[in-house]
Structures are given as structure tokens and as C-alpha cells.
Amino acid sequence: MEEPITRDTTVDALERRLRDAIIDGRHPVGALLPPERELAASYGVNRTTLKHAFVRLMQSGLVETRHGVGTRVRDFWRLGTAELLPVLVLRDDAWLGEIFEVRRQVGALIGALAARRAGPPDVAALRQQVTAVRTGSDSDQVQLADAEFHRTLARATGNRVYLLMTNTLLGGYLPVRQALAQPFQDAAAAADRLHPVAEAVAAGDGDAARRTVEAYMTDTEALMRAQGDKPPARRRRR
Incomplete structure (x- = not known):
């Protein structure tokens, strides 16, 4: 029973x-x-x-x-498909490390492609999202605005699959975002991390966009991992 x-x-x-x-x-x-x-x-x-x-x-x-x-x-x-990710992350925080790995690799590809393909409306939308991050009233609003920046970046590639992949990765960790809020406590610093990405895309510089996205991903991951609170998860059972 x-x-x-x-x-x-x-x-x-x-x-x-x-x-x-x-x-x-x-x-x-x-x-x-x-x-x-x-x-x-x-x-x-x-x-x-x-x-x-x-x-x-x-x-x-x-x-x-x-x-x-x-x-x-x-x-x-x-x-199974990526719809399982939020379930698995909530159960086992080891999945976050795997999401971070894919996030770095896919993010760099998206940044480079966006720089080659983005038009003026895309650049304007990216800069608008940097402003939204900078003016966020609290860490949650800043984090959600940051997530929207990455959706906008993926949309700028013109490849809808990259947008869906970005949504999938965001869906994997946004449900536990309160435990990953450290990079978004300071709105100005969060915006400063995104600004070089937007400007590299605006300049059409794919190599620079790749480097700035990699720097962004590395910096924010380090801050998230250093955060004292852990996601409401349980360790993996074998």
C-alpha cells in the first residue's frame, strides 16, 4: 500500500x-x-x-x-522529446549542466548566423531588448527580458528551428529560474553582458558575435553555478 x-x-x-x-x-x-x-x-x-x-x-x-x-x-x-526537460531538471539538477553545455554551443551558432542574416528590424529589436533588461524593475523581470533577447537573437537567424531550440532550452531552466537569478540581480550589469552581442550582430560580424555569445554564456553560467541556492531538485538515481 x-x-x-x-x-x-x-x-x-x-x-x-x-x-x-x-x-x-x-x-x-x-x-x-x-x-x-x-x-x-x-x-x-x-x-x-x-x-x-x-x-x-x-x-x-x-x-x-x-x-x-x-x-x-x-x-x-x-x-521522448525536449518537452521532458523541465520535468527532468526539476527532478535532478545534474540536467542543468547538460543544458548549459548545449546552451553554449547552440548559442554561439545562433549568434554567428544572426550576425550574417539580421536586418535593421532585427537589430532594432535586439537593442530594444537590451534596454528592457537594463530597465527591469527586479531580477525576475530582468531574467525574463534576457530570455526574450535570446528568442529575438534566434529569430534574427531566419531559421525557425533555432527559435524552437531556443524556446526548448529556455523551457528547461525557466521553471527553476529563481534558483538561477544571480546574473540578473544587477540590471545594468546584465544589460552590459548583452550589449556586445547586439552590437556584433548590428556590425554583421559573425566571429565577434560568436565570441560575445560564448563570453555571455560562460559568465552567466559561472554566476548561476556560484549561486548558493539550488534548484528544487533531487539527485539522479541509477
Whole structure:
């Protein structure tokens, strides 16, 4: 018998318990979950609550439900997409290091391509976002304005896939952004880190844009890693 879940966060807690059981392999890939009535009873919840949790797990790509068959654990390591990232980051902060690595590499490519392709409206939008960062009223507003700068930079490449990739990476760590807010405490300093990127793009200098993006990514990552508070995550289980 599973430990009953308190009713104030029932769906959230049930989703978390089921998600951890799936990722940890207690419900193996390809296996059918127990029948709804049995599973709901084991957690001390009703079937409606269980269905809500299933919907979230399906949105994360962890399970699939078929009428008349039941709910089966997907092969999420083979079939899963980036929609899993926020779930995995919340569970295990080691994923942040992997996101940072991709962030550095993809960001440099995006910066160089944006410098080659950006038109005057793109440059104006980038400079506007630097101003938005500089005038942010608090660290959260500054951080969100900074995220929008990177969406604008990706949009300037003219390649929509880069924009979607940027959204994916942002989606991986924005849910835990309060634990990564150190680079955005000082709005002026945050804007100063972005200003060279915008100006390198404005100058059409791909090499300079790559270097300035790499410098930005390295500096902000160091500040995030140095921050005392950790994301609300748990260590990886093998």
C-alpha cells in the first residue's frame, strides 16, 4: 500500500510520484501500469485525480493511454522529446549542466548566423531588448527580458528551428529560474553582458558575435553555478 497523498496538492504529488517511479524504472518501459482503480486505491486518491495526473504524464511523453488497453510506459529515452526537460531538471539538477553545455554551443551558432542574416528590424529589436533588461524593475523581470533577447537573437537567424531550440532550452531552466537569478540581480550589469552581442550582430560580424555569445554564456553560467541556492531538485538515481 502506497503512502496516501494529502489533498492540498493531490494531482501535483501524484504526478511526481508516478513520474519518479517511471524514470527510476519501477514501472519499466513498455509495461502497463496497474488498472486505474487499483492504482488510485494504492495512492489513496480517486480515479479523476489519477486521470488528471495521467494527462500531465502523457504531455511529458512518459506514458500513452489506449482505450481498452490501459496506460503504458513509453520508451521515453528513445521517443521522448525536449518537452521532458523541465520535468527532468526539476527532478535532478545534474540536467542543468547538460543544458548549459548545449546552451553554449547552440548559442554561439545562433549568434554567428544572426550576425550574417539580421536586418535593421532585427537589430532594432535586439537593442530594444537590451534596454528592457537594463530597465527591469527586479531580477525576475530582468531574467525574463534576457530570455526574450535570446528568442529575438534566434529569430534574427531566419531559421525557425533555432527559435524552437531556443524556446526548448529556455523551457528547461525557466521553471527553476529563481534558483538561477544571480546574473540578473544587477540590471545594468546584465544589460552590459548583452550589449556586445547586439552590437556584433548590428556590425554583421559573425566571429565577434560568436565570441560575445560564448563570453555571455560562460559568465552567466559561472554566476548561476556560484549561486548558493539550488534548484528544487533531487539527485539522479541509477
